[in-house]
Amino acid sequence: MTEQQAPNVIYLADYQPPTHWIDETHLDVDIKPNATRVTARLKIRPNEARGEQTLVLDGENLDTRRVCWNDRALAPADYTIEGSQLILTGISEPGWLTTEVVIDPENNTALEGLYRSRTMYCTQCEAEGFRKITWYLDRPDVMSVFTTRIEADKTTCPVLLSNGNLVEAGEVGSGRHFAAWHDPHKKPSYLFALVAGELACVRDAYTTASGRKVAIEVFVEPKDLDKCDHAIDSLKRAMRWDETVYGREYDLDIYMIVAVDDFNMGAMENKGLNIFNTSCVLANPKTTTDVGFQRVEAVVAHEYFHNWSGNRVTCRDWFQLSLKEGFTVYRDAQFSADMNSATVKRIEDVNLLRTAQFKEDAGPLAHPVRPPSFIEISNFYTLTVYEKGAEVVRMLATLLGPEDFRRATDLYFERHDGQAVTCDDFVQAMEDVSGRDFTQFKLWYSQAGTPEVAVAAHYDENAQQYRLRFSQSCPPTPEADTKAPFHIPVRIALLGDAGQLPLQLKGHTPDDLPADNTEMMLELTEAEQEFTFTGVKEAPVPSLLRGFSAPVNLRYEYTEAELVRLLTGDTDLFNRWSASQELAVSAVKGALQTFDAEHDFAGAITPGDAWVAALAANLEHPELDPAVMAYMLQLPSVSYLHDRLPQADILALHKIREALVAALGRALAVPLSAKLKAYDISQPYAVNAEAVAQRSLSNTALLMLARAGDAEALAQAVRRYQGANNMTDQLAALKAIVAAHPEPVVQAHLNAFYAQWADEALVVNQWLTLQASRDVPQALDDVQALTEHACFSWTNPNKVRALVAGFASQNPGQFHRADGRGYHWLADVIIRLNQANPQLASRLVTPLAQWRKFGERGALMREALARINGQPLSKDVYEVVAKALA
Ligand code: B3K
Ligand code: ZN
Secondary structure, eight states: OOGGGOOOOEEGGGOOOOSEEEEEEEEEEEOOTTOEEEEEEEEEEEOTTTOOOOEEEEOSSOEEEEEEETTEEOOGGGEEEETTEEEEOOOOSOEEEEEEEEEOGGGOTTOOEEEEETTEEEEEOTTTTGGGTSOBOOSTTOOEEEEEEEEEETTTOOEEEESSEEEEEEEEETTEEEEEEEEEEEEOGGGOOEEEEOOEEEEEEEEOTTOOEEEEEEEEOGGGGGGOHHHHHHHHHHHHHHHHHHOOOOOSSEEEEEEESSOSSSEEOOTTEEEEEGGGTOOOTTTOOHHHHHHHHHHHHHHHHTTTBTTTBEESSGGGHHHHHHHHHHHHHHHHHHHSOHHHHHHHHHHHIIIIIHHHHTSTTOOOSSOSEESOGGGGOSHIIIIIHHHHHHHHHHHHHHHHHHHHHHHHHHHHTTOEEOHHHHHHHHHHHHOOOOTTTTHHHHOOSOOEEEEEEEEETTTTEEEEEEEEEOOOBTTBSOOOOOOEEEEEEEEETTEEOOOOBTTSOGGGSOSSTTOEEEEEOSSEEEEEEOSOOSOOEEEOSTTOOSSSEEEOOOOHHHHHHHHHHOSOHHHHHHHHHHHHHHHHHHHHHHOOTTSOOGGGOOOOHHHHHHHHHHHHOSSSOHHHHHHHHSOOOHHHHHHHSTTSOHHHHHHHHHHHHHHHHHHTHHHHHHHHHHOOTTSOOOOSHHHHHHHHHHHHHHHHHHHTTOHHHHHHHHHHHHHOSSHHHHHHHHHHHHHHSOHHHHHHHHHHHHHHHTTOHHHHHHHHHHHHTOOSTTHHHHHHHHTTSTTOOTTOHHHHIIIIIHHHHHOHHHHTOTTSHHHHHHHHHHHHHTTTOHHHHHHTTHHHHTGGGGHHHHHHHHHHHHHHHTSOOOHHHHHHHHHHHO
C-alpha cells in the first residue's frame, strides 16, 4: 500500500458521544440468494448534549434503494452517500428513518456482516460488521431495542432465528415463511444476530436461582447432533456458577447457540443467540480430545458470562474492549479453575501469557490494554486486550481480596446496568468499595510492555534478617519510551528446611499480619523497594510471585539447588512448575555453550542429575496432581526459549530442545514407563479432572519415551493407536508414532487416520496441523500439497489456521528454514487472503512481525513483509504490516 492510501487512524482522545440516539430498531430481512433486502426502520432522537443536526450513518457494501424520513421518501438531493457514510442534515427533532438496501451474503467471504456458511446464513457483527447489513450508528454506545422480522424460503431455511423472544411466525405463500423476534433489552448493534438455514436442534432447560425457566436450544447441522451434550452441560454449569459466584442470573426466556463451520474466531456472545465456531461447541469423546472438551466448556462459559460483562454493561467505545474481554476472560478462568484443577488452569494461562502475550508486548505490535488509537479495531482482539486484560482484573481481585472484589463487581453491575461504560468506570467501582486509590494501578491500562521485576536477596545470619530488594523497569514500546512504575502485587513465601517460615515484616507489628503468616502479598509501587523480614532463623529460598500474582518478568538469580528445592518442596504448585521451566531454560542455556550446528547434538546433552532426581521425586509423589506433573515434564516452547535467550539462533534452540526431550525421556525411563503401564487404555472414557489428568500424564510419558527411542513405548504407541476408545488417546498415540517411527509407518498411520475421520471436519483439522508441524525436510512441500487436498478450503478459517498457522507457529524447525521459503510461502498466503478475508489474513502476519529478533534470518522475514506491503492492502493487513516494518 502506498503512503497516500494510508487509512485513517482513530484516536481515543477524539471520542465524542453520538449526535443521535436510536431508541428502537425494526429490521425486516428478506433473504433471497445473492439479493437479500434489508429494510431498517429506526426511531431516531437527537442527543441534546451534542445539539448536532447532521446525522451520519455507517454503511459498507450496501446497495441503497430507498431512504425515508418520517415515511416520506427522500429525493437523492436530500441525502448524501459518501463512501461508507450516509449523511442527512436537519435532523433536529425525533423521527423515523427508514432505509432499504440490498446485500449479497453469498459473496461475503470476509465472514463479517451477514454471510453464508454451508447450510445456513449467519451474522458476525462485532466489532463493526452491522454496517454491512444496514445503515446504522454502528458504535457500542448507541443502544437500541431490536425487533427483527426474517423472511426466507421454507425448504432451504426452515429455521429462522434472531435475538430475544420469538413473537410471531407463519407462512407468507410461494413457499416462503417468516419469523419475528423481539429483544426487550437495549443493546448495541454489535450484539445483533440472525441465523437462517437448515439446522437440527437439541433442546434442554434451566431454572434460574429465582425460578425463571430458561429454554436452552443448540442448533447444529444434523450430522452433528451427537456432539451437543457437553456444551449444554457446560452452559448449565456456567449459569449456576455465575449465580453463586457473582450473583448474576440470566435474563431472557431462551438461550440459543448455533454452530457454524466458517467463522473467523471462537464464538460470539450475541444477546440470547450465541454463534459459535463448530470447534468451540461440538464435542464427542470419539472425535474430541480432552483439550477440546475443556475448550468447549471454557468458551461456552465465556460467551455466557458476557451476558453481564459485555451485554448488560457494555463498552462505551472500542478502546474499552478489555472492559468486557479482560473481565470475562478472568471470569471464565475462575470458572474453569473451579470446575477442574485450579493449578493446571493457572499453568496453562501463564504459559500462554509468558510465551505469546509477552512476545506481543515486546514487539512492534505492542499496545496498552486500552489502546490509544487504531486503524482497524479487528486487529485489537489481541492477547494483550484479552489475557493481559484478565491479569489486570486478577490483580485488582488480589489487591481487594474476595469479599471486597465481590462487593465491587456488584456495585459495577448495578451502577452501570444498561449502560456503555469505560475501564475507568470499572476501576472506580473497585475504588469506591475499598476506599483505595488506584490512580497508579490504572497505568496497567495505559502503558504497554511487560514490566521487569529484578529481585536481590540478602540474608544476615547474625541479625536473623532477610532482605528482598525489588527493582522494576519497563522496556520502551511503540507508544512510549519511558514508563512510570507500576503498582504490582507480589505474593511471596520463604522456604526453610522444614517448610515455609513465618513472615514478620520489619516495621509491622504481628497484629498487622494474617493468622497464617507464611505467605504475604507485597505491593510494589516504586522503581526500587526493599522489604526486610525479621526473626528469620535460616537462609531461606524465596518463593516469589506465587501463582503468578502479576504479569511481569521476574528476574532472580536462583541457583540450580534453589530451583530444585522449589521444584520438590514449594507448596505453591504453580511455582513448582515455574521452577521446572527455569531449570529447563538453564539446561538449554548450558547446552548452547557447546552447541555446534554442524554436528549431531543429540548424544551430547544430559539434563542435570538434580533436576532429573527432582522430577523423578515428583513422579513418585502419591498426591501430586498428574496433570501438573505432565506440565512439569513439558519443556518450554522454542518461542519462549528464544525470548529468554534472545542471542541464540532459533534453529539451535529448536535442536537443543528436541535433544533435551529425548535425553529427559531416557533419564526418566523407569518412572515414566511405570506411568505408562499404570494407565489402561480400555477403561471407559470420562471427562473429569482426574481422568483427564491421568491421560495427560500417561500420554506425555508415551511421547517422551517414544522420542527417547524406548522400544516398549514405540510398540505401545501402535497398540494404543489401534485400541484407543477416545480421540485423546488415539491422537496422542498418532503423535508419538509420527514423532518417532520410520517414515513408512508414519505415512501408513496418517493415511489410516484420514480414512477413518474424513467426514469429521474438526478431526481433519487436527490431522492437517499434525502434518504441518512435523519437523521433516519435506514439511513445507507437504503443507503446500495439502492445500490441494480434497479436505482443504481457503474459505474456511479453521482449515487455513490448522495448516498455515500450524506450520508457521508450531513448526519452528521448518518455518525458519535457512532458505526463507517458509516466510515466502506465508507471505503468499497472506497476499492471497488479504482481500477475501482481511481478518484472517491479518492474524497470519504475527509470526513475521518479530523479524527484528531473528538476526540474519530476520532480513528474509522482513523481505516477506515488504513484499506484502507492496500490494494493495485491506486496512487490517495494512495496519499490522506497517507497524511491523516501522
Ligand atoms: N466478542 C467476540 C470476539 C469478536 C471478535 C470480532 N473480530 C468473542 C469473545 O471474545 O467472546
Ligand atoms: Zn469475549
